[in-house]
Amino acid sequence: MRKALLRQRLGWGLKQALLVLILVLLGCLASAATSFFLRISPAVHDYICDAPETATDTFPRLLLHRSGSPHDHRCAWEAALGKLTPGNADPRNTDIARRVEVSEDKRGRVRVRLSATVQADSTLAGKTRRGDAADDVQSFVDAIWGVQLFSKRLPEWKLPEYSSGEASDKAVITVTGTVRARPGTAELYAGGPMVLKMTLSSMQLRAIDTNWLITAQGPHMLTAKTLMPNDRISVTMARAGASASKHSDSDGLFTQGLSGMSQDAKRAADVLTAVGWALLSAAGWCALLLAARAGVLDLLGVGAELRRLVRITGAVLLVHVTVLVAPWISESVESAGTAVAGQGFQDAANQSLGWEIAGDPPVPGSLVLVVTATLVMLPRMVKRLAHDDAPAQEPPAGDGAALRPRSPWRAVLLVLAAATALVAAALTVPELVRLQPDYAADDYRDPGIVAYLLPVLLSVALACISAVAAAVAYSARWRIQLSSLLWASAFAPLLAVAAAMHAEGGLLPFLVRWSGPLLAGTIAVLATGWIAWWVVARSHLSATALILLAPMAAALAVAWNRAEENVPPGWWDLFELTQRLDAVLGLVVVAAVTWALHAWGQRPVTRAVPLRGHRALGILLTFTMGTGSFALLARPSPIAVGAVALTVWFLFPYGQIRRAAIVLTQTVGERTEAIMHSTRSGAARRALPSLRKSAREKITESTRSYTNAQRQLNAVERMSFDARLSRGNDDLSARELAFGALTGDTPWKRAMNTSRMAALIGAPWTLLSLAGAAVSIRAHSSYPALTILTEVLLILMTWVGFGLLYGYFFPLLRGETGLAKALWTYAVMLVPPILQAVTSRDPSHWSSWTDTLLYAFQALAFTMTLGLQADASVLVANRMRPARLSDIHNLGSITAWWSSVAVALATGMAAAIVLGVQPFLLDVFPQAPHAPAPPASSEGR
Secondary structure, three states: OOOHHHHHHHHHHHHHHHHHHHHHHHHHHHHHHHHHHHHHHHHOOOOOOOOOOOOOOOOHHHHOOOHHHHHOOHHHHHHHHHHHHOOOOOOOOOOOOOEEEEOOEEEEEEEEEEEEEEEEOHHHHHHHHHHHHHHHHHHHHHHHHEEEEEOOOOOOOOOEEEEEEEOOEEEEEEEEEEEEEOEEEEEEOOOEEEEEEEEOEEEEEEEEEEEEEEEEEEOOOOEEEOOOOOOEEOOOOOEOOOOOOOOOOOHHHHHHHHHHHHHHHHHHHHHHHHHHHHHOOOHHHHHHHHHHOHHHHHHHHHHHHHHHHHHHHHHHHHHHHHHHHHHHHHHHHHHHHHOOOHHHHHHHHHHHHHHHOOOOOOOOOHHHHHHHHHHHHHHHHHHHHHOOOOOOOOOOOOOOOOOOOHHHHHHHHHHHHHHHHHHHHHHHHHHHOOOOHHHHOOOOOOOOOOHHHHHHHHHHHHHHHHHHHHHHHHHHOOOHHHHHOOOHHHHHEEEEEEHHHOOOOOOOOOOHOHHHHHHHHHHHHHHHHHHHHHHHHHHOOHHHHHHHHHHHHHHHHOHHHHOOOOOOOOOOOHHHHHHHHHHHHHHHHHHHHHHHHHHHHOOOOOHHHHHHHHHHHHHHHHHHHHHHHOOOOOOOOOHHHHHHHHHHHHHOOOOHHHHHHHHHOOOHHHHHHHHHHHHHHHHHHHHHHHHHHHHHHHHHOOOHHHHHHHHHHHHHHHHHHEEEEEOOEEEEEEHHHHHHHHHHOHHHHHHHHHHHHHHHHHHHHHHHHHHHHHHHHOOOOOOHHHHHHHHHHHHHHHHHHHHHHHHOHHHHHOOOOOHHHHHHHHHHHHHHHHHOOOOOOOOOHHHHHHHHHHHHHHHHHHHHHHHHHHHHHHHOOOOOOOHHHHHHHOHHHHHHHHOOOOOOHHHHHHHHHHHHOOHOOOOOOOOOOOOOOOOOOOOOO
């Protein structure tokens, strides 16, 4: 029966995993549809500064093309350049010397260094010296050096640097930027007379298309110069070592097809890998959710706490998988789109649609969907969580009022809002077409109805995908509403157009350009804060409180390290922000679990059936703690996760339920009797060696007969044996009956006692870890406040969490005494980092072993101290001195404890003296080797 039930639950879990993969596939399709919409949308061009402004200009034109406005950064730089080079002068005679140097940095990224030598007293030098270029670096670069594209991506520029000698009349302006190194085409459009020097050791320069003068050329280097502005140079780059195809045309088509299939398989594997890492990093919470939905935790009592815990965990896991997989989807879909949409596709699309398409989307489609979900679906999810506090079809407790029925006007307002967003997107696309300089040319016709239908088609495609996703969620019994998905589908085209317009640097003022990411980040922070307050404080934040907290949320949503790195913020920063908020949501689930433990542990649990439910809960929570997945920050390897699962299963043996029920149902007199038996046997065991020696001496001196001495020794030996006492129909050892349950009649009281002691024991290492975290956070942090919150709480919860679970599930742990149970807990704490260090392929192998050994000594001292304190508390509760621990445990255990404490303190002091506090930011929960990273923020603008 148990095997059949286990097989049924495993099959149900595999079905749930398959449905998750189907939803990820649907997400890829939605991202591809959005990216295709962005790809064929009208390209937003630079405006002409001397173009006359007419009264018929519509709002988008006025917003994007305010000619002569003081906010037009590009016009200002062009005016400054015009003073250096008059319009009627020969463009080859200029007072500015431009130079472009392309190389690679230590991380393998393309480093672009732009330099220009100008007169120190010129307008251009003065504006740069005053910092005017900080408002829009891209406009500054485009006006002076032209455009530099690497695989259709602009570098991420730092702020310009200005330098001039005291005795020189020349000044040097330098701008440095980086972009990801990838095979493709590097295109440079000269802003004037320019010198180019390109050296890329990891790339092979294969084909060059240009009218520049090539002065030097090699497999990995190129030097060229031009004297005319707007001259173009195109360099095809391939990975070093890659060989060109030498097949015939027919063989080439077959080879290209196989290559395309191989690339598609690799992209699909990358997305599946991302899903795997997302589920592994939340393995504990996934197991908890599956167990709760499979009915494993029903033995605890199906009530409000379990429903609330399931809702919170499910919502957080949905956000977690979305946040971690979205960057990978964007990378895979964008790579596939770039491979398909070549120059031939762009030419055909330009001719058929009647406008110049963007070609390469300024932001990925998955990012647009994440922003849409944040702005549209996240507030509805938060509101739904709040309304689901009361049981279904029941009035909220205490107020006596029934749940208010939904007003029909609410649906009408939602439909009107969706229609308004869709109409706004449909009206904006034709206006973007009319903004293109070539709109009035002969080869471009009026876009007509096609431009208006483009957002509608995207919305319809997303709605169809949403309907399928809702059906999948319904079959899996997930609470994902179709109305929310359809509403988001109507807003997605408008947000896609807004993202494309805002991503074009220089066309909009800084505040307006980044209002979209700032708004999305603010709402994400507010929603996360609302959920955290609702879970921790058990109350709802009012609308007034949310309005007052909005400025603080906006400050938390800004990537402050961008200013230190001289880099403007971008849309891609939202990926990092959502991942940091995802870690906060992991801590929110921890708070929800703590509240549930508090509710379930208020009454004594002594019967076998509730103990079975507590055993299942203990396995799940200890597994979560052992893998480090409670904060959603760790990336454990599959080997470590499997090892933790196996060790935790041995920590909670099934036969312990019966023994725990016997121990917990003892009377006070029976427990006192067991403690007296244990201490007497321990005292006899300690006294036996000295009695044997004394007996030998007295027999030798003939002061006692051998028979009497042997009779006395036999009596002491029988007393030293651990007696087995009868409790009903079972016999248990006196040690287990005495020390198998802590002081405290409820699980929560036992948990509070051990967690306080765990906090005290782990205080020295906690303080050192906090100091190490402070060093790490200062070194690199885009969102310092959120980083400090997650890192500090993670460190504070490490030792306290193990102590809490140790006390809460103490009777169900393997072992007869507190020390034995603590040593089994130590195995759960130590096995993952040991296996991670053994299987690690990281070059810094010795460093990982050093950290692991340091943690091993600390964990050994922690668990042994916690176990001895648990046994001592039982002795103290029965009016015995803690020194009687020597009657319970042999001298070797006490010596091992003192040795572990001494070694832990010695190694800690040595590491602090020699290496500082940084090693104490321990990798307690192992990270997966060579885990793939999401795209960097520099990939988008």
